[in-house]
Amino acid sequence: MPFQNAHAPWERHLGSIALLVCAISVLAIGWSYPAGSITQMGPGFFPRIIGFLLLGFGTLSLISEFKTTSEAPGRVHWRNIGFTAASVLAFAGLIDKGGLVPATFVAVMLSKFADRDARPLDAAIYTSLVCLGAWLLFIQILGLPLAAFGRG
Incomplete structure (x- = not known):
């Protein structure tokens, strides 16, 4: 069944539009900083790269939404949203x-x-490997001033 919404059929494009607005905002802010060169990157280099990537993804997403007919949005998966938000807040805290x-x-x-369907043993193994990878990458290889355990 094609997407049917009597109130606002454009609502299915809101995600792509939001991505495009973010891209334009990042580009507008990043453009005021010097970009430098590939070997001597300035403070505006990375925001421009991210802005152009967001612009590309937003454009591709919007084009694909116009080319496909989709089903009406399903139910909201509150469990996924809750655990993902909790994980970000836990990391920050x-x-x-x-x-x-x-x-x-x-x-x-x-x-x-x-x-x-997550099983505790599989989750623990995966999580341990991610922790090892984070420690190797951020502390050992990149040398970021982060404490592995406790305060540095």
């Missing part, structure tokens, strides 16, 4: 006091349980 590894562990474990 734990990173300073607990360190990178505990904050990552709690955040990833919470996000894994957004899936009803």
Whole structure:
């Protein structure tokens, strides 16, 4: 059944439009900073890259929405939204006091349980591997001033 909404059929395009608005905003703000070059990046280099990527994804998304007929939106998956939001909040709350590894562990474990089929042992193994990867990448390889455990 094609998308039917008597009130506002354009609502299915809101996500793409929001992405395009964000892209234009990022580009407008980033354009006021010097971009530099690829070897000497200025403060406006990365915002421009992100802005153009968002612009591309938003445009592709909008085009695909016009080319396809979709079903009416289904029910809202509150479990997914709740666990994902909780994982982001837990990471933000734990990173300073607990360190990178505990904050990552709690955040990833919470996000894994957004899936009803998640099994505790699989989630624990996956989460441990993500923590190891985060520690290797951010602390060992990139040398970011983050404490692995507790305050640095």
